[in-house]
Amino acid sequence: MTPPHITDLPIRALTVDDLHRCADLSEDRGWLREDHKWGLLLAAGNGYGVDAPDGRGLAAACVVTRYGGIPAGSGLAAIGMVLVADRYARQGLGRALMTHVCNDALKGVPLTLHATPHGRPLYEELGFKTTGRAEMLVGSFRKEAASDPHGAVRVRRAVAEDLPRILHLDAEVFGADRTHMVTRLPAFSDQLMVAEDSSGDGTLTGYAAAWPNMHTHVIGPLIARDTATATALVTALAGGTDRPLRTDVDVRHEELLAWLKERGLESVAFNAVMTRDIPDLPGDWTRRWAPLTVAAG
Numbered sequence: 317m318t319p320p321h322i323t324d325l326p327i328r329a330l331t332v333d334d335l336h337r338c339a340d341l342s343e344d345r346g347w348l349r350e351d352h353k354w355g356l357l358l359a360a361g362n363g364y365g366v367d368a369p370d371g372r373g374l375a376a377a378c379v380v381t382r383y384g385g386i387p388a389g390s391g392l393a394a395i396g397m398v399l400v401a402d403r404y405a406r407q408g409l410g411r412a413l414m415t416h417v418c419n420d421a422l423k424g425v426p427l428t429l430h431a432t433p434h435g436r437p438l439y440e441e442l443g444f445k446t447t448g449r450a451e452m453l454v455g456s457f458r459k460e461a462a463s464d465p466h467g468a469v470r471v472r473r474a475v476a477e478d479l480p481r482i483l484h485l486d487a488e489v490f491g492a493d494r495t496h497m498v499t500r501l502p503a504f505s506d507q508l509m510v511a512e513d514s515s516g517d518g519t520l521t522g523y524a525a526a527w528p529n530m531h532t533h534v535i536g537p538l539i540a541r542d543t544a545t546a547t548a549l550v551t552a553l554a555g556g557t558d559r560p561l562r563t564d565v566d567v568r569h570e571e572l573l574a575w576l577k578e579r580g581l582e583s584v585a586f587n588a589v590m591t592r593d594i595p596d597l598p599g600d601w602t603r604r605w606a607p608l609t610v611a612a613g
């Protein structure tokens with residue numbers, strides 16, 4: 317009997333039990349294993365995968381993180397970690413998986429993703445449009461506290477009582493409800509900082525996390541009222557780690573990008589921010605500087 321074509325194999329839900337198989341797939345494709353990130357995405361989102369017919373783990377995977385609608389918003393789903401094992405590449409598997417996820421599982425739901433140059437043609441074929449770009453920066457952050465003119469911004473570690481205000485600010489800026497993701501941040505990240513209005517009335521003007529990803533700490537989400545608040549948050553987070561930093565900054569935030577590069581971070585890649593069934597991302601891009609991860613928005 318002829319074995320089924322790779323694109324006819326069943327697509328199944330992935331769970332946290334698939335974490336190692338997902339990390340193996342990342343490694344197979346030359347990406348880092350990123351177990352910690354996979355763990356978050358599989359727990360907070362919905363993973364989809366195809367078991368490899370040769371019995372060696374997964375042939376393909378992706379993860380969808382769904383965010384609820386808030387008043388004046390329609391909700392959103394972010395797709396990430398789209399991967400096909402090297403030995404099954406260019407056989408239509410990526411297309412089959414993404415077609416199922418976008419046209420069946422998430423039919424009618426506004427979608428977003430960050431696309432690598434490899435993924436982009438496929439997403440365009442599925443109706444995604446490029447609405448922006450994010451620049452990936454990595455490097456050791458040079459601490460120049462004395463010369464940083466951002467001392468006026470009050471930044472401190474977040475405490476449990478901050479959570480409702482963080483959620484409120486996040487929903488306003490992200491434009492969709494990501495409570496299930498934000499409430500995981502205190503455990504997922506190594507540092508979570510908030511910035512407060514200097515008036516002392518307790519209004520949050522920003523928040524940011526640094527979470528461990530292999531040898532780096534990723535800065536994200538980074539939500540801030542203005543450049544001074546964003547740089548103050550990054551400076552505070554950088555002060556708490558000796559690891560290189562990684563962050564993916566919306567290219568419209570030129571001042572922050574220049575500031576990060578002055579302090580030693582280097583441009584590694586550009587990803588296209590794409591959407592489908594929604595003309596642009598909801599929320600307020602001027603206060604949204606970097607995503608939690610490009611895989612989840």
Ligand SMILES: CC(C)(COP(=O)(O)OP(=O)(O)OC[C@H]1O[C@@H](n2cnc3c(N)ncnc32)[C@H](O)[C@@H]1OP(=O)(O)O)[C@@H](O)C(=O)NCCC(=O)NCCS
Nearest residue numbers: 398399400405406407408409410411431432434435437438
């Ligand atoms: C991107 C990826 C998921 C595509 O999966 P795939 O099963 O190999 O892709 P398919 O065979 O279904 O091809 C779909 C289309 O994607 C495009 N594509 C796939 N691989 C490509 C490559 N190496 N270079 C350029 N375009 C490519 C082509 O348009 C292709 O259509 P075609 O074969 O009719 O020309 C896979 O190459 C991969 O895992 N890459 C590494 C990880 C990555 O970059 N993921 C995307 C994150 S956004």
